[in-house]
Amino acid sequence: MAYVIPKETYTGRVLELEFGKALRTAKVGGENTLPFLSFEGELPNKPVIAYEIQDTLPDDWPDTVKNLYADVSNNPVKWAKYCQDELKAQAIAIRLVSTHPDRENRSPEDAAKTVKEVLSAIDVPLIILGSNHIEKDAPVLVAAAQAASGYNCIIGKAQEGNYKTITAAAMAHNHKLIAMSELDVNLSKQLNILITQMGFDKTRLITDPMCSALGYGLEYTYSVIERIRIAALLQNDTTMQSPILGDVGMYVWKVKETLAPEVDVPLWGSLEDRGIAWEALTATAMLIAGANLLIMRHPKAVETVGKVIEELI
């Protein structure tokens, strides 16, 4: 008897989400099968990779990735244009780190101005991220959402401590919203429920279960994403069917393996290659777990992961 490949049947589907404006939108999600199992279902949209930029000098990035942007990183508009025009970014994610009270503590108005300038200079879709400071992110993202009104951006991250304000801003200005919880599948579901109970349309939501770097808890992130996808697809849990974000770069480019110079750890090989490999491997693991949208930093890592996507789909 010929071998028959056992196939799982799924009752649920990941919601499809489109962001950006006019002809340059990006679409993620829509699959009704676990990642890359195209023989079991449909995978209408490939995962999208966004380049991360910041609204201030990336002083906390290691040289191997900071130096690549040395000519443009003093100006977020130039930086964004460089990613769009030279690196052919599918999307850009601007992190408003300068608003963090421990950094330059810039005002929400400043942040809004930066967002406006960046948006008028590029036409690829934009993701707008706060500085991950619960209190400060609320006014910053409210101002940014307003400045980006009409551009159909993704804003975030809404967390347990600030989701009400940020959700209201995303709703008022028609943006998509990232709901982030800290590596806890039950809290992730709870936050999605609370946000939709405010009247926010679940088809506009993105789940960020919190990323971690290879060797620093990636297996926890992996398990959480896996459980979310099982709930979404096999149990048709309608609160867990949002596309998933992997905010990869910020977790990778601060671990020892991407920082330690060759003189200190000669056996580890080239520092730059090591960093690229670390980001590419972390990102690939996120995709295999079920992430739909990635935020990354090093162009060579982006290129590598892009190839993986092409080969797997």
Place this chain on the structure above:
Amino acid sequence: MIIIGEKISIIAKKVREAMMKRDPKPIQELAEAQWKAGAHFIDVNIGPAEERGEDLMKWMVESIQEKVSLPLCLDTTNPVALEAGLKAHNNQWGRPLINSTSNEPERYVMLELAAKYNAQVIGLTLGKGGLPADAEERCAIAAEIMARAGECGVPLEDIFLDPLILQVCTMQDHAMHALRAIKMFQELNDPPMKTVVGLSNISNGVPKQMRSLIDRTYLTLLMYEGLTAVIMNPLDKELMDVLKTTKVFLGKTLYAHSYLEM
């Protein structure tokens, strides 16, 4: 867990009167309320319907599906009325479920109707010789129903075996017999046979204020044994909460603090 809403039954005075007067409103309201509460099927129990059963079932099916986008569980012992219901059923909302065939000769025809109209069917493990004594006897009857289904061309995936729940207050042993039967039914085939119960039978005859508690507790045990579907009152919030909570324990629903609200 597939929930079959039981509220539209000739036993209820309000429903019976609406049926007699052909007044669709009370029936449609009950159907909509059960749909909103989470029912996947609406049971339509018109009883033996000896007079004008055909007309009544057709009218019931059309009235309900005019307002509710769900498949129906057609519940009558009158095969002519049942066939009229199957003809009128809007399969756009899912395939109908026949309630029920059994090992009583007069109910064999239900399997033929299931085959003819591509319907699913409940197989009640009740035979010619009165009530089944235990789980083993229920399984023996189930096997006969399954064999007959094969002859009629009804796929086993379309059968929901019902162990026949009996009232705990006079037939206490049968609470355990039926639970064991739910487990054993599943082993009669691979993939496992589907199962269903009429839950409130368990609390027939007990003081009214205890019925809900008895139904709830028994439902948890049935679910633990792998029950597929349940005929019950989805408007009973405490019962629904127990169902949702048991699904959390069984890993069928991902926990979140607000799981009861979903």
